[in-house]
Amino acid sequence: MDQGVGILHPGAMGAEVGRQIVAAGTPVLWLPQGRGEATRRRAESAGLRAAQDLGELAESCWLIVSVCPPAAAPDVAERVAASGFTGVYAEANAISPRHARRIADLVGAAGGTVVDGGIVGPPPRSSGTTRLYLSGPDAAVERVRAVFDGTFLEPVVMSGGVGRASALKLAFASYNKLTYALAAQACALADGHGVLDELLALAHDKLPHTPLGQTGQLLSAGPRAWRWVPEMGEIAEACAAADVSDELAGAASALFARWESYKDAEGLTLDQLIAALGTAPGTA
Numbered sequence: 001m002d003q004g005v006g007i008l009h010p011g012a013m014g015a016e017v018g019r020q021i022v023a024a025g026t027p028v029l030w031l032p033q034g035r036g037e038a039t040r041r042r043a044e045s046a047g048l049r050a051a052q053d054l055g056e057l058a059e060s061c062w063l064i065v066s067v068c069p070p071a072a073a074p075d076v077a078e079r080v081a082a083s084g085f086t087g088v089y090a091e092a093n094a095i096s097p098r099h100a101r102r103i104a105d106l107v108g109a110a111g112g113t114v115v116d117g118g119i120v121g122p123p124p125r126s127s128g129t130t131r132l133y134l135s136g137p138d139a140a141v142e143r144v145r146a147v148f149d150g151t152f153l154e155p156v157v158m159s160g161g162v163g164r165a166s167a168l169k170l171a172f173a174s175y176n177k178l179t180y181a182l183a184a185q186a187c188a189l190a191d192g193h194g195v196l197d198e199l200l201a202l203a204h205d206k207l208p209h210t211p212l213g214q215t216g217q218l219l220s221a222g223p224r225a226w227r228w229v230p231e232m233g234e235i236a237e238a239c240a241a242a243d244v245s246d247e248l249a250g251a252a253s254a255l256f257a258r259w260e261s262y263k264d265a266e267g268l269t270l271d272q273l274i275a276a277l278g279t280a281p282g283t284a
Helices: 012-023 037-045 054-060 070-082 097-109 138-148 164-192 196-206 215-219 221-241 247-257 270-275
Strands: 004-006 028-030 061-066 088-091 113-120 130-135 153-157
Touching (some): 012 028, 012 037, 012 153, 054 061, 054 070, 061 070, 070 088, 088 138, 097 164, 113 138, 113 164, 138 153, 164 221, 164 270, 215 221, 215 270, 221 247
Parallel strands (some): 061 088, 088 113
16 A cells, blocks of 8 residues: 555545645645546645545545535445555545444444544645544544644544534534535515615624625525535434524525535525525425
């Protein structure tokens, strides 16, 4: 096994995670099969090297970092386990603690070791913005921590086993993502009563660092909502496992589902986001 790191499908977050690893002096491989031109451009810009197939990537890397939409996480883990990979698998997706432990069992049965990871913050392009929380087997956690030490993706080691980093990630996301849903709901309500401009001015004054106070921040949710729908499902499952009501997560999921057609869209307006929240048949 070589000393490379694998990131199978570098999306907006994964490409920047890979860039940080490359900048720290470690080669990063990715898997181009079935990926589009946008992914290829991101990978090349980040300095990632294309592997011929998953077998080559598994043989060339001691660490694979999984950064993908939550719904794809189990399938990615199954493919890696089936490839014969016996290194460290950093499961860094927004999944429930139960799913993280299930993936740890799957990869572990194939000879690998899973480190639970939770990325909190935007794609790491500057210092102090993004953290990678890590939990799991001490030796493996330390190796992953060392990869990111000194990079823009700040590693934070948590005590305890697989599931703790995922739980923290989802707990934070349950607050953070819901603020976007609440802001959108408030805007739709205000718009329906003809006081949207007044609401935005009030929020800009009283809540300047929130999605309601920063329209651009709220608009950024539209292109990302397709990923947030399954994330709300993971949050709902984590809530249920903790005997906590999952109603808020379910409501937010329903709201974000109305924006799924805006996946990766550019130039969205607040009017478009609000219109999608209407109650008339076919509005969403």
